[in-house]
Amino acid sequence: MSTQTATGRFGRFGGRYVPETLVPALLELEEAYAAARADPTFDAEVARVLREFVGRPTTLTPARRLTEAWGGAEVWLKREDLAHTGAHKINNTVGQVLLARRMGKKRIIAETGAGQHGVATATACALFGLPCEVFMGALDVERQALNVFRMRALGAVVRPVESGSRTLKDAMNEAMRTWVSQVSDTHYVIGSAAGPHPYPTVVRDFQSIIGTELRTQAQAAFGKLPDAIVACVGGGSNAMGVLHPFIADAGVRLIGVEAGGHGLDSGQHGASLTLGTEGVLHGSRSLVLQDADGQIQEAHSISAGLDYPGVGPELAHLAKTGRMEVRTATDDEALAAFYEVARMEGILPALETSHAFARGRELARELGKGKYLVINCSGRGDKDVATISARGVPPAVGVKA
Amino acid sequence: MSGEIAKAFARAEARGEGALVAYAMAGDPDLPRSVDVFTALVEGGADIVEVGVAFSDPIADGPVIQGAAERALKAGSTLRRVLDEVVPEVRRRCPETPLVIMTYVNVIMAFGEERFAKLAKERGVAGAILPDLPPEESASLRATFDAAGVDLVPLCAPTTPPARAEAIAKDARGFVYCVSVAGVTGMRAQLPPDLSQRLDLVRRAASVPIVAGFGISTEEQARTLSAHADGVVVGSALVRAAHAEGPDAARALCANIKRGLKR
Known part of the structure; x- marks a missing residue:
């Protein structure tokens, strides 16, 4: 396509x-x-x-403990959090x-x-x-x-x-x-x-380096293209970057995860692809969260990067045509995923990225064993520590406090 | 073409004046009181009235009109209510003054382009200005407006290359809105020195009257520009006056600027 x-x-x-x-x-x-x-x-x-400054290519890391815990597809992480400045x-x-x-x-x-x-x-x-x-x-x-x-x-x-x-x-x-x-x-x-x-x-073109590297790395790591790739979607730059080079590969499922905020029924979310309607915001026609009078609604997400009532036009097109599947993750699901990834893989993902991880378990299980799921680890979570720690930290595992 | 806009320019011309196109925000401070503001603009000498319809994300507007849009949205202004509650009453009070809706394209899209064109015409609207709809994106909407008899007024910017400016002017409906400064709406102490040349170029190419807008707030600026344009648009200065001191202040400012437009 x-x-x-x-x-x-x-x-x-x-x-x-x-x-x-x-x-x-x-x-x-x-x-x-x-x-x-x-x-x-x-x-x-x-x-x-x-190469010299950003540190590309970023690695493709096997997520062995998440793979085991989720009990389905083999999970690999495209490590954009390792790019200089900590994100794609x-x-x-x-x-x-x-x-x-x-x-x-x-x-x-x-x-x-x-x-x-x-x-x-x-x-x-x-x-x-x-x-x-x-x-x-x-x-x-x-x-x-x-x-x-x-x-x-x-x-x-x-x-x-x-x-x-x-x-x-x-x-x-x-x-x-x-x-x-x-x-x-x-x-x-x-x-x-x-x-x-x-x-x-x-x-999209400048970000496509993510997906282009992933194609080569996937072949080297497991001898084929991934069966599914998942990325979080706010405006859509990391999603377009990792997914675009795979659009023509019909065998690769492309999945975007939007901010569910306090829940899709709450009216407080950033799910433009899921609940938006056609409109013009910031210079392009796309899917937009708006009221019946065409006033743009305020989005909500625990992650500032997904707190946006619009979405890139190419993502709207990929979603409307069905090439990309769209799911959502709530604030709470993203927070839970943050700790799950931190404690099982030794990575603090950004809250944006945590939304993609939040759908990881169900996707790994849907795909099943013998399949390969790549999660775009779009950024690291250092910037979010204040937001996250304000909600309290779960107790340590296996060590007396 | 509505024809009504051309007549308003012709009347001003016959009186030996440049036309004053005066803007206010419908619903600021609320819908009924904004009717009084629009009426005051006409009483002060406005030849054409721009009826602002608020949008949540007005990227072409400076702080004064942004503030007015926020107040109007809080007061419950919508395109539907402006067409139902503001436009008919202003038409009743000022039957000779053409009304032009100024808003952003998303507001029109959400309402439905055809539905808007039809209802606007029915309510007595002569035209519309959509500052985020450049020529490349306007073909289908303009055809819809043409069919309904509503003029889609184009904008021309200081950054528009001459050939493009001439093309916009030749093909215009209603009038050509020449944006005087590269920037957002709002008062400016100084207008660019090459503005008069730009206006002359557009005026030579245009099949309809041309006006200069953005940044204009004084009698003196109006006087300078009236030699190079068929009129001026005043927006932020009127919105500020009406907000701070009410309709009388907006009326007085219109009269003031009108003096500058006498030839």
């Missing part, structure tokens, strides 16, 4: 719904991106930085900042939810010597203090956004407003596979 990208449409989804002021910049970006991709020296430089976000920011430099842009702006994309953008800007401004919902600034410090330490300016729900969607609104007023010399690094064309394609 192919996904149409020539016009920035994925089935009915995608497009470029932005103020006219931004259209010329998006056309310029589209053209510059195509030229960069046609230039082998650009790809070579991206590959070099990913750096794959895209290195690519986009190199592209911005090639386009002669003088400054970088970005939005961030959990702060991982902000940290990754600030990191790439430090590496290449470009000034960086990051817009972050004021609520996220409070709950992601570690990442706020990291961005500032890296020389970025963090701008708390007080409007609306004070989360990722509002940060994105403010980044777009700022971009409109500085568009001639500024590049906006979008971190999700969302936004106006060509961003969903650009972000």
Whole structure:
């Protein structure tokens, strides 16, 4: 199955719904991106930085104790948490900042939810010597203090956004407003596979290194492609990155896990693919959490990175056409998964990533023994320790307190 | 084409004035009192009224109109209620003044494009401005609006290359909304020095009147621009005046700007 990208449409989804002021910049970006991709020296430089600086390829780790405990498919983890800065976000920011430099842009702006994309953008800007401004919902600034410090330490300016729900969607609104007023010399690094064309394609392409590596690693590790790959879905960058290279492989099940928040019936969740309706948010037509009057609803998730009422247009297309299966995990399920992975595999996954793990057991069992399940371990959980520890820590196992 | 918009520009022209396109937010502070604000705009001299319909995520708007949208949503404003409770009453009070709905495309999509076009026409709406719907995405919606007789007014930006600006102007409905500054809505002390050249270019290509908007709040700015455009749009300054001091202040500001538009 192919996904149409020539016009920035994925089935009915995608497009470029932005103020006219931004259209010329998006056309310029589209053209510059195509030229960069046609230039082998650009790809070579991206590959070099990913190897020398980011530490790619990230490993594919067998999750032996989870495999045993879950009693089904063999479970393997694609370790994006081991990429420099602790999540997959750096794959895209290195690519986009190199592209911005090639386009002669003088400054970088970005939005961030959990702060991982902000940290990754600030990191790439430090590496290449470009000034960086990051817009972050004021609520996220409070709950992601570690990442706020990291961005500032890296020389970025963090701008708390007080409007609306004070989360990722509002940060994105403010980044777009700022971009409109500085568009001639500024590049906006979008971190999700969302936004106006060509961003969903650009972000997907830079993130596809995850799935491309996985193909080779799976062959080497177990002699075939995985039977199923699961990733968490907020805006969708890690999911697109790991899943996209497998779209044409009909034998590989692709599964996205959305934030169930307090439960799908609660009205407090981030399940845009599961419960969203068609609409336009942040420049593209996709599935959106909105009321009957077209007002965007506030999403909820314990994880700031999944706390978003929209989703990338290509994911909406993959979900609507059935190529990708969509499941959800609640806040509580994600928390339980966090400790399960911590204590059985020695990995503290990000809360976003914990949503993918939360569906691991049932998927492993559905697949059964002799099959291979890969979980995209999209980021590490250090940034979430305040949120998680505030709820108390379960007692240690096998040692007297 | 509604024709109503063209007549409003022609009337202003005949009086030797540039047209004032005045914006306020429906539902700010609530639906009935916003009717008084719209009426005050017309009493102050507005030739065309832009009826803002609030959207939760207004990416083209600065803090003043963002604040108005938040107040309007809290007051229960919806597109349906604006068409039912605001538009008919403003039409009754000011039958000669064309009304143009200004909102974001998602609000129209959620309502249903055809359903909106039909009902808007029925209620007496002359046109619509959707700042997040550039020409590439507007073909089907514009065809629907054309069929209903509602003008989809296009926007042209300072960053729009000349050839693209000319294409937008040639093919426009109602009027061309020339965004004066690269940025969001809101008052500016200074407008860009090359704005008049840009307006001249669009005006030469346009088949309909052109107006300059974004950043305009004073009589002096209106005077400067009226040599290069058929009118100006004033939004944030009116929204702020109405919010801070009520309809009288908005009326007075309209009258003020209207003086600047006398040729």
